[in-house]
Amino acid sequence: MKTALTAAGTLPAFWPDRDRHAARWDELAADFAGSEARCTFWSSESLSQAGPARIQYLADRLGADTRIVLTLRPLAPLLVSQWQEVLRRRGTVPLEEWLAGHFDAVRPDGTVVVDPPLPMPQIHRFSLRRVIAEWGAAFGEENLVLVVPAPGDRRGNFRVFEALMGVPEVLAPPAMDNASLPFPEAEMLRAFNNAYTARGGDHPTWMFAMGTIARPRLRELAGRATPYGITAPRWAAERGNDYTADWITAVRESDATVVGDLDHLLVDPDAFPERVEVPGNVSVETAGQLIDIAFAAALDQGRRQRDAAPSDDLSAHGSRDLAREVARRVRRRVTRR
Structure with missing residues (x-):
């Protein structure tokens, strides 16, 4: 992810090892552009954060004949x-x-x-009109492939990528899905x-x-906790359909290739609740686990910071190093006199 954020020009300034x-x-x-393989594939959602100038930069580095594939889903659930x-x-x-702020942006x-801000506003990032205009300008609209699986088809994207790469049915869901809390x-957590x-x-x-150390354990907790889905309110589904x-009009007027049915990106607003009730209680068991996850992550982070900090403890240095440093300081003082 950090490599892709670097490529997109949006790696946060606070990350070390830039x-x-x-x-x-x-x-x-270099490996991608110079590959002699029949098919070379790189996947990262973080690339979608690239702005126009950076998209052209990506085309220059990867090759303007690269095909850009996007997997799509309805806007309201995506948000x-x-x-x-x-x-x-x-x-x-x-x-x-949060939803209202992004629609208003x-x-x-x-x-x-x-x-x-960086990264760009979420809805602008997902805008197919922006994708056609910005990515199409750099790579060519004819090299854009938009994949729209049927609702509820969790394996449709796998089959599409297998067809694009010319391989048999080899892709399968990971053992641990990216479950949400x-x-x-x-x-x-909020x-x-x-x-x-x-x-x-x-x-x-x-x-x-x-965001980093605790992330795997938060994902495990999401898989163990009692399911409680989060849904968008009806007004967000209606506004999402407007966008x-x-x-869809922009895509149909372009030279992009569509795999699937664009109308699957529209939702039935009546299937969404008019009002979303925000829960005010959490189970004691999962609350305890969340506290333990946060506490363990804080301890681990503190240990890493201590290990990375320069040590003033003389026991960390060998006797030969200490003698050499003492001699150096003596020579410097004698020279000054």
Whole structure:
């Protein structure tokens, strides 16, 4: 992910080892562009954060004849999924307020009406009109492939990629899916984020501890906890359809290839609740597990910081090194006199 964020030009400034990530990106780009394999494939959702200038840069590095494949899903459920991911990056805003803010930031035609932060506003990032205009300009609209699986078909994307790469049915879901936290546990994490932020907690520490170290255990907890789905309210489904209808028009007027039915990106608003009830209680068992995950991550992060810090303990140095340093300081003092 960090290699892809480097390629997209959106790697957060606080991440360490930026030179190492840049070197990995340079190596990957060279391997990709120079590959003599029948088919070379690189997948990362983080590439979608690239802006126009960076997209052209990617075309220059990877080859303008590269095919760009996007897997698509309806906007309202996609935004709910993104909100849950934002909670894992110290998000503090309630679901409906977060949804309203993102809809207000971008018009259906792709016009951004707020100063775009990095990464770009979520809806602008997912806009098919933007994809056609920006990625199509750099790689050619004819090299864009948009994949729309049928609702409920969890294996459709696998079959499409197998066909694109010319391989038999070899792809299967991972042993541990990228499960999201149930709504009560997600709200508890948001409350924790608010408390951490209110007392002046810094973002890099949170990302290293909770966003990185704790992430696997949070995923395990999501698989064990009592299911409690998170859904968008009806108004968000209706607004999502308005945006999607405009995007479908842009795709149909382009030279992009569509695998599947674009109408599957539209949802039935009546299938969404008019009002989303936010849970105010969480089970004692999972609350205890969440506290343990956060505590263990904080301890681990503290240990890593101590290990990385230069030591002032003389016992960490050998006697020969100490004697050499003493002699050096004596010579320097004699020279000064």
